[in-house]
Amino acid sequence: MNRILSVLVNNRAGVLHRVTALFLRKGFNIQNITVGSTELENQSRMTIVLSETDEVTVEQVMKQLHKQIDVLKVSDLTEEPIVARELVLLQVNSPLNSRSTLITLIDPFRARILDVGRDTVMIEAVGKPEKVDALIALLRPYGILQLARTGVTALTRDSQTTQEIARLMRSNALNL
C-alpha cells in the first residue's frame, strides 16, 4: 500500500525545491506530489504519495521533512480516515457513431465530457486514485490520445486526529 503524507509548509519561494531536493538527496521515491493553497494564506499543503512502505524509511522521510525549517507539520494519513481525490483529464478517440456507448460507459464514474471534436472527446473525472485507474483501464481500448492526472490531494475527515509526528514521537520510538 502506498503511503500518503500531508505536509504543511510555509508558502514561500523555494519550498517545493527544498522538499524535492531532500527526496533526491536521501534517495526516497515519490509517486506523486501535489502542492496548493490552504485555509491560511501563508501556508501551503503538500500531499506526497510514497511508494516506499517499510516503516524505517517512512519514519526517516517524516523526520527529514520535519527538519526542514519551512515545514510546519508532517502527518501520515495512510491509516487515517481521509478523503483522497485526484483529477484526471483524458482525450479519447471517439468516432461519432459510437460516442453514445462511450458516454454510457463513463457515466458510473461520474465523469464528464468537457470538450468534443469530430473524432475525439475530452473527459474529466474526479475520484480516488483506484477509481481513476479503473476509468483509464476502461478507456484504453478506445485509444487514449492524451492523459493528465493531478496526483492525489487529501484531507482528514471531520475532527479525527491524525497521526502527526508529535504524537508518534510520544507513543513510540521517537520520544521527544
Next chain:
Amino acid sequence: MDKFAVDGSSAKVASSCMMSGAQILVESLRRENVDLMFGYPGGAVLPLYDALYQCGIRHVLTRHEQGAIHMAEGYARVTGRPGVVIATSGPGATNLVTGLADAMMDSLPIVAITGQVSTEVIGTDAFQETSIIGISTPITKHNYQVRHVDELSQVIRESFHIASTGRPGPVLIDIPKNVAVSLGRLDDGGPLSLPGYQPNLEPNLLQLKRIIEGLAEAERPLLLVGAGVLHAKAHRELLQFAEVYQLPVVSTLLGLGAFPGTHPQFLGMAGMHGSYAANQALYETDFLINIGSRFDDRLTGNVRHFAPNATIVHIDIDPAEIGKNIRTHIPVVADAKRALMGLLRMGQEVKDFAQWKERVYGNKREFPFWYVPEADIIKPQAVLQQLYKLTDGDAIVVTDVGQHQMWAAQFYTFQNPDCWVTSGGLGTMGFGLPAAIGAQFGKPDKTVLAVLGDAGFQMTLQELSVVVEAKLPIKMMIVNNGSLGMVRQWQELFYNERYSESLLVSQPDYVKLADAYGIPAYRVEKASELSRVLLAAVEEPGPVLVDCRVAALENVYPMIAPGKGLHEMVGVVPL
C-alpha cells in the same frame, strides 16, 4: 553613512533610521557580536564591502573563498561561535560549496553571506550569476535569498539563530546587489517567529529512567561519545556521569577531547582506525549509551556486526539521527548536557562491572596503538607522539585528511575539549591549513599545530599569506610521505599495489616555499634529529613550517577493512 560605520554601538538609534542594505548587514553583524569575518570581495558584494570598510569588524582577506569558509569552520569549532564568511556571486559563491558541505556534515555553525546579481536580472544568466540557493540547499541547514531590503535584518537574526542552536550547521544568505543598496530599516530585534524550527532540548524523563534501569541490569555497559557533547559543552557532566557509574568510554573521531584521553576509563577512539580495545568493547557491550554521535559508517563498520548484543541508547539533539543507521531501543532527543544532567540527578545504585572492566582495560593495556621505530627513518607516528610530548597535550591540533589525520587522532592524546579540529564527515583535503588559521584567530593564546599531508597542504597553501599578514604563530607540520598516502595504502591493500596516481612525482621545496612567504622553515629527514627540530619549531614565537620527511610506505593500523565488522580488525599488533 560614517555615523554607522564609526559608531555602531546602538542598534536602537540605528533602527529608527533608514539605511542601505549593506549598512543593515553591518549593524546586524554587530548585533550578533561578530568581530571577525573571513571573505573575498567581488562585483556583487562591492556595496557590502564598502559598508564593511573601516567599520570596526575585522575582515580577513583570504586567498581563496574555500580558505575563507574553512577558516570560519576552524574558528567555529574552537570557539563555539558561528563563523562568518562573505563571498561574491557566481564563482565566489561556488568556491564556498566544499566548506558548506563540510560544515553541514560536521555540524559547524557557519553564516555564509553571498552577493547576488540584482533581483531584476536574476534568471537571465547575468554576469557572475549562479543559483547558489539551488546549489546550497542540500548542503546547508537553511538558506535565504533576500528579495527585499526590509527582510534583511530579520533574515540575518534568523540565520545566526538557526546556525548556532539545535544541531548546529551552515546557513547561507544570498543578497542581491540592489537589495544591498536599497534603503530600509533594521527590524525591532523582538523575538523571532520560527514555528517550523523548535529544537527539543529537554530530555524525556521516562527515557532517562529507562537508561538508569538498563544500567542496573547491564553487565557490559559502554559509553560512546561524539561531537554532540562538545557542541553542548557537556564534557564536565560527561566525566561525572562516567565516573559515577564507572563506565568505560570510547569516542568517535570528532568527539576526541570530550573525555580526557589519559583517563583510566578511556578506551580510545573507535572506528576504522580506532583502538582494538574501543572496537572490541563496542562489539561486546550489552548496553551502549551513545551521546552525541551519529553512528557514522566509519565508526560502525559493517552495521550487522555493530554492538550486536546491546541494548542501544541514543541521545541526540536531532531526532532524524535516531534509528537512521542503527536500531535504537532507548531514544532520547535532547541536548547532551541536559540529558546528562538529568541522568546525574537520577542517582541510583552503582554496579561493579568487575569482569567487564578487567576485560576492556586488559585490552587497552595489551593492545595500544603501535609502530615500529627504525634506526634513521622518521616514522610519521613518531612526529605526532613527539608533538604530544612537546606540547603537554595542550595544543589545538588541526589536521588535513589522510593518513596523518588518523595518526594525529591515534598518537596525540587529547585532554581537553575543543582542541581538535578535523574534517570528519566530508573528509575534505585542503581543510587543514585554513582551519588552523581560523582556530588560531579564535584562540590567539593557544599553540595551534597544523598537521598536514603533503598532498592536502598543496590544495590550500595559498593561505600562507594570511598566516604571515596576521602574524599567526601556527606550527605547520607537513607529514611528507611523498604520496597521497591514504589512497596509496588502500591501493596497496586492496588493489594489488597498483599505485594509480597516488605517488607525487615532484614536490616543491617546502622550505623555500615557506621562505618565499617569509615563514621560517625546517626540513627534518633523520629520526635522530626529529625531537630537536620539533622542539625548535614549537618554541618559535611566530609561524613556522616543518617539512618532516617520513617513511614513505607506512600504513595506518589497526584497521577495519571496508565491509568488515568491528571484531575483524587487522594490524592490531606489529605485523
